[in-house]
Every structure is written in structure tokens, then in C-alpha cells.
Amino acid sequence: MFKGVALSITSSCLFATLYYYATLLSPLNGEEIFGWRMLLMLPCITAFLIISGEWCQVKAVWQRLSQKPQLLIGLCLSSALLGTQQWLFMWAPLNGHGLDVSLGYFLLPLVMLMLGKVVYGDQLTSIQKIAALCAGLGALNELYQVGKISWSTLLVAFGFPLYFMLRRKLSTASLGGLWFDILLTLPVAAYFALGDRSTPGVFTQVPNLYLLLALLAVISSAAFMSYTVAGKHLPFSLFGLLGYVEPILMVAVALILGEQIKAEQWLTYMPIWTAVGLLVLDGGRYLRATRLLAREQNSAKVKVDLCDFV
Incomplete structure (x- = not known):
């Protein structure tokens, strides 16, 4: 569990970095950045899987696909759900939907919490219940401030949970499954990256775009892999609640970029930050209990060994 929490927080930090990093990629627009991300991530993730000896995960999905061709339908749907979210992530801030999408990210963990409880029967600790309540209060205030729920908010809040649930249903919640998700987005990604504008002209204008896009691929790949393994x-449910770390970090990036938190928005952020603090506390308690249990088990094993020796 500790490994999952660490990887989830790492992925949130990397995604928040991408939120700032996109501002360095002018004159590329949101669609083009999305296209290049998906095109360049595939070789990065491929190299990682081969070097780490995990290419067997891709082979396993491919073997299942060859034995059960109808799996391709599920993989295409999974890829479409992922691609849509990644397109929206880059498109929204540049097209007046940044606030709507951020609201979707605030609502997302609550939707996952609800689905985890109802669909998977996840059991919540008392601290996690309090954290969920705090996060819910923050999300309700944000909903009150915005005054409506847009299509982009609903797409984030319900699209991501559907994606995660589908991957669990297909048994592709692995880096091998992620590899196929990205692979199947390549036709659309290539259209966005290479379609409307003269690509050579853009790179002539800004020669360092080559290096910036290479770094974009590395950061994106690391973020996706951390998130998938987490x-x-x-x-x-806990996976969903930890999703609040990312929008909080995105707020920090926005402040660095010169934006300000309005007075009425503190009623959104303070309960959510409280929720994250409670999750950290709960994770610390879990680690302490795990270590104590391990020590007791080791102590009992030593006693048994001594008795055998005597």
C-alpha cells in the first residue's frame, strides 16, 4: 500500500509539472501538444518496458488478444477514454474551460469513492470517511461558486472512473495495458500533431522545441507509468481520494504563474487540503501498524525457531 501511495503522489507531482510545462511549448496549441505527447510517449514507455524486463506485460495482452479478438473492442474503448481525457487536459485551459475541468478533478475522487464503495465494496477507515466529507464540502463550495455543471466537468468526473473500471474489467490495469491504450491513440495523435499546420515551419521558428518535446515525453511517460502502477x-476508493493531490499542486502552479485565489475559493481549497492531510495521517498510521505487525511476526518466528532448537 505504501508503494501505491508514493507512486500516486509522484504521478500527481509530474502531472502538475506538465501543467506548467505546457506554457513553455508555444506556439503549439493544446491539440498539437496532446498529439506530440501521445506520439512520443509510446517509444519512451516501450524502452522502459524492455529495459526493465517488463515487456512480458505487453506480450501477455497481445496473447490474450490473439486468443480472444473481441478484446480489441474493449481496448479501443479504453484507449478512447484515455485519449479524450488527455486531449481535454491540454485543450481546456486554452479554450475557456479551465475552471470547468478543475471542478471535474475536484469531483473525480468523490465519484471514485462512491463507485469503490458501491461496486467494489471497499471499506473506509474513520479517517478516510472524514477526509471524504471534507473533500465533499470543498467540492460543493466549488460547485456553488461556479453555479453550473458543464459537459467538460462531467467528462472528467465520470470519464476517468469509467476508464479505471473498464481496465479492471478487461484485466489490463498494467503498463502493458497502458501501452496498448497509447498505441491505439496514435492515428488521432498524428492528425493533431502533423495535420493542419506546417510542422517544419513551427520547428524552424522555435528550434528548442525538439528538446522541449523530448522532455515532455519523458515527464508524461513517468507520470502515466507511476499512475498506472499506483x-x-x-x-x-483510496486511489480516488489521493487524486486530490494533483489539483492542489495545480493550484500551486497557477499561483506561480500569477493567478490568485479569490476569497470565496478558500472554502473550496481549505477542506480539500484538510482531506489530503488526513489521508497522509491515515497512511502514516497504516505504515506504523504494518511495521509493528511485521516485528511481532518476526519475534514470534524467532521464538518458534528457538523452541525447535531446544
């Missing part, structure tokens, strides 16, 4: 090591 999902395998955490209960669905």
Missing part, C-alpha cells in the same frame, strides 16, 4: 496497489 492503481494496482491501492483500493479503488
